Amino acid sequence: MQTVGQQLIIAAIPVLPALVFFALALLGRVLRENAQYVAILGVTISLVFSVFALLSVAGLIGEGGPIAFSVPWIDLGEGGVFPMGVYIDGLAAVMLVVVCFVSLMIQLYSGAFMEGDSRFAWYYAVLNLFTASMLGLVLAPNFIQLYVFWELVGLCSYLLIGHWYEKPSARDAALKAFIVTRIGDAALFVGIIIFWAQTGTTAFGAIAEAAQAGFIGASLLTTAVILVFIGAVGKSAQFPLHVWLPDAMEGPTPVSALIHAATMVAAGVYLVARTYDIFVQSPTAMLVVAYIGGFTALMAATMALVKKDIKRVIAYSTVSQLGYMMLALGIGAYTAGMFHLYNHAFFKALLFLGAGSIIYAMNSYNIFEMGGLRRRMPLTFWTMVAAGLSLAGIFPFAGFWSKDGIVASAFEKHYYLLFGMALLTVFLTAFYIFRAIFVAFLGEPRSEAARDAAESPGIMTGPMAILAVLAVASGWVGIPEGFGLPVPDLFAGFVAPSEFATETLGIEEHGFSFALAAVSVLMGLAGIGLAYFLYVPKPERATALAERLRPAHVFLDKGWYFDALYGATFVRAAMWLGRFTNAFDRRALGEGVVGGIGRGVFRIGEAIRRLQTGGVQNYALFILVSVLVLGIVVGAVAGAQWAVAVVALIVALTLATFAVGARL
Amino acid sequence: MQQFMDALVAAPPLEAYLIVGAVMFAIGAWGALIRRNAVVIFMCVELMINAVNLTLVAFADFLPGAGGLGVSYAVLVIAIAAAEVSVGLAIVLAVFRSRRTVNVDEVDSLRG
Numbered sequence: 001m002q003t004v005g006q007q008l009i010i011a012a013i014p015v016l017p018a019l020v021f022f023a024l025a026l027l028g029r030v031l032r033e034n035a036q037y038v039a040i041l042g043v044t045i046s047l048v049f050s051v052f053a054l055l056s057v058a059g060l061i062g063e064g065g066p067i068a069f070s071v072p073w074i075d076l077g078e079g080g081v082f083p084m085g086v087y088i089d090g091l092a093a094v095m096l097v098v099v100c101f102v103s104l105m106i107q108l109y110s111g112a113f114m115e116g117d118s119r120f121a122w123y124y125a126v127l128n129l130f131t132a133s134m135l136g137l138v139l140a141p142n143f144i145q146l147y148v149f150w151e152l153v154g155l156c157s158y159l160l161i162g163h164w165y166e167k168p169s170a171r172d173a174a175l176k177a178f179i180v181t182r183i184g185d186a187a188l189f190v191g192i193i194i195f196w197a198q199t200g201t202t203a204f205g206a207i208a209e210a211a212q213a214g215f216i217g218a219s220l221l222t223t224a225v226i227l228v229f230i231g232a233v234g235k236s237a238q239f240p241l242h243v244w245l246p247d248a249m250e251g252p253t254p255v256s257a258l259i260h261a262a263t264m265v266a267a268g269v270y271l272v273a274r275t276y277d278i279f280v281q282s283p284t285a286m287l288v289v290a291y292i293g294g295f296t297a298l299m300a301a302t303m304a305l306v307k308k309d310i311k312r313v314i315a316y317s318t319v320s321q322l323g324y325m326m327l328a329l330g331i332g333a334y335t336a337g338m339f340h341l342y343n344h345a346f347f348k349a350l351l352f353l354g355a356g357s358i359i360y361a362m363n364s365y366n367i368f369e370m371g372g373l374r375r376r377m378p379l380t381f382w383t384m385v386a387a388g389l390s391l392a393g394i395f396p397f398a399g400f401w402s403k404d405g406i407v408a409s410a411f412e413k414h415y416y417l418l419f420g421m422a423l424l425t426v427f428l429t430a431f432y433i434f435r436a437i438f439v440a441f442l443g444e445p446r447s448e449a450a451r452d453a454a455e456s457p458g459i460m461t462g463p464m465a466i467l468a469v470l471a472v473a474s475g476w477v478g479i480p481e482g483f484g485l486p487v488p489d490l491f492a493g494f495v496a497p498s499e500f501a502t503e504t505l506g507i508e509e510h511g512f513s514f515a516l517a518a519v520s521v522l523m524g525l526a527g528i529g530l531a532y533f534l535y536v537p538k539p540e541r542a543t544a545l546a547e548r549l550r551p552a553h554v555f556l557d558k559g560w561y562f563d564a565l566y567g568a569t570f571v572r573a574a575m576w577l578g579r580f581t582n583a584f585d586r587r588a589l590g591e592g593v594v595g596g597i598g599r600g601v602f603r604i605g606e607a608i609r610r611l612q613t614g615g616v617q618n619y620a621l622f623i624l625v626s627v628l629v630l631g632i633v634v635g636a637v638a639g640a641q642w643a644v645a646v647v648a649l650i651v652a653l654t655l656a657t658f659a660v661g662a663r664l
Numbered sequence: 665m666q667q668f669m670d671a672l673v674a675a676p677p678l679e680a681y682l683i684v685g686a687v688m689f690a691i692g693a694w695g696a697l698i699r700r701n702a703v704v705i706f707m708c709v710e711l712m713i714n715a716v717n718l719t720l721v722a723f724a725d726f727l728p729g730a731g732g733l734g735v736s737y738a739v740l741v742i743a744i745a746a747a748e749v750s751v752g753l754a755i756v757l758a759v760f761r762s763r764r765t766v767n768v769d770e771v772d773s774l775r776g
Binding site for chain 1: 696
């Protein structure tokens with residue numbers, strides 16, 4: 001279908017950043033700050049190739065349609081072959097471009113943000129490995145390949161969150177991210193094994209067909225699908241494995257942008273979308289996906305309401321938005337969910353880069369130490385406002401189109417509880433993000449640092465400006481047909497669920513509902529208005545309200561006590577198990593078995609060392625005794641005729657022993 | 665009386681040689697085990713070696729199938745014994761030089 005040259009270009013998309021990783025890891029000490037140019041070159045070429053892939057799939061180059069090819073990778077002989085390959089449909093092509101583009105913006109931005117860092121080149125190296133892993137994950141046509149890149153993504157997030165490992169909190173956050181996502185990874189792996197055991201293949205499409213043909217029993221299918229979903233829950237920081245993401249804010253801010261926008265957390269949602277044909281065959285699993293998503297969206301939004309750390313507000317917002325995407329996938333609004341993933345990548349990256357810009361200017365994360373930054377950092381302010389409006393889902397910003405799609409689908413598919421949750425979340429989202437923006441940028445400066453803050457350099461504001469344009473406009477490729485504008489709904493035509501999924505779910509076309517859109521926009525505006533009312537004219541109002549609702553405030557500020565709960569149960573249990581095995585190892589195995597053998601040998605040696613008298617005549621006696629004993633044994637075996645001689649020898653021996661023994 | 669004389673003149677039987685050899689060996693072993701003087705111990709070892717030699721030669725003479733092989737073994741043993749004695753005496757001399765004694769009871773540096 002494709003020529004070898006095209007295939008090489010596709011393969012180069014993830015390989016180039018991986019090569020950059022090796023080059024920077026090896027030559028980082030030589031390149032130092034020049035590492036960024038190598039990295040940016042690599043990602044730029046990957047971006048160009050990704051655009052080529054997108055155009056090929058869209059049919060603007062060549063004949064269009066999905067790109068698929070593979071080579072044998074692990075040959076199991078009788079057991080079959082694990083191929084390694086590429087499968088690019090519309091969804092994967094969009095993701096490729098988004099990942100490369102966001103990664104490029106972040107790498108441009110990091111050049112200034114990370115300037116003077118002692119491990120600058122290593123930072124860029126891991127950033128590229130991260131990008132390469134995510135691109136590999138997006139391209140993967142089967143579970144095994146996906147799992148390899150899935151773990152690589154986890155590893156890179158661990159390395160980057162712990163980039164400033166001199167700080168104990170960064171180390172702990174890195175470990176937490178790694179361990180919590182491992183829980184999901186383990187479940188995913190079990191799910192993969194179930195699929196492989198039942199169908200004998202790991203390819204997504206083949207598993208879906210096998211499941212359709214009834215190779216997997218209904219309950220086993222649900223189990224396997226939910227296990228895969230738990231993997232996605234861990235990676236995408238959904239309830240109940242969301243606890244790692246806010247702590248991951250310990251990493252450098254551009255890394256947070258990369259993790260939240262394109263690479264790490266998107267992987268979970270992408271996995272569900274990729275295996276959608278399998279998911280739709282289990283209505284139970286779909287409901288689980290939808291309700292976990294809806295609950296996470298609401299829960300994380302409430303947590304974000306009271307956070308003082310600007311990065312944590314945005315982090316909880318990511319958890320919440322990913323919940324939206326899961327909700328959308330769960331109720332069958334596949335296109336809306338993926339559209340939100342695509343829009344979210346841009347405005348969330350922008351929000352983090354804006355936060356990074358503030359941190360760069362005044363070296364503080366606390367919004368209540370900021371204030372009045374609007375005049376000092378106008379570009380950061382306006383880009384943040386654009387991203388905030390997009391996040392809040394205000395017409396006509398990008399977030400509006402996808403969020404409205406999700407909310408409207410929940411209503412039209414009669415999931416009224418989820419619809420209520422989603423709508424409430426819209427309100428909360430608008431409130432918390434504009435609370436952070438108003439407190440940070442309006443009013444009077446609340447610290448010396450805020451008074452002296454200055455706009456970040458152009459290399460940082462440039463990517464922010466580009467992303468701001470996309471935060472406003474990225475959604476315009478997916479304006480629904482029913483809206484009345486003479487533009488085609490490109491996104492829905494390009495990233496659509498398979499025919500099989502459409503039939504199974506009974507997806508019908510719904511016209512664009514202006515009433516629902518108006519309700520969700522009004523909720524958003526109400527949130528913004530409330531944030532303005534509480535925080536701008538008289539900030540005392542917010543303080544007074546927080547005082548009056550102190551228990552609720554603390555409850556939200558502690559993140560619903562999830563950390564405390566997990567600390568008291570799982571962490572404590574794990575620590576106890578660790579201490580127990582440690583004690584068992586030291587006491588029972590170390591001092592007991594190993595030490596016991598040592599002590600036993602020592603005692604035996606002490607006891608029989610007396611035989612080593614140093615006198616040659618004693619040794620000679622031992623030899624004689626031994627030979628005679630040997631003679632007796634041989635004699636006993638050979639027969640009785642030796643008995644007389646043997647007895648005589650024993651007598652002689654006994655006499656000799658007595659003779660020598662008297663002198664010992 | 666005549667019988668006794670005949671017995672004296674007649675070639676001694678194999679058992680006689682073996683008994684002499686066994687007695688020599690026992691005396692040698694006994695001496696090697698209980699005497700303190702290293703030189704005397706050597707002499708006792710020589711006695712044991714020669715007891716074995718006697719037994720070898722006797723068997724070589726009395727067993728037709730042996731074909732005289734025991735005699736050549738005896739020559740070999742004598743040669744090795746000579747070598748062994750020279751080495752052993754050298755050790756005894758070296759011990760005497762360093763410790764001013766040839767009493768084996770006093771040489772126990774290897775006591776455990």
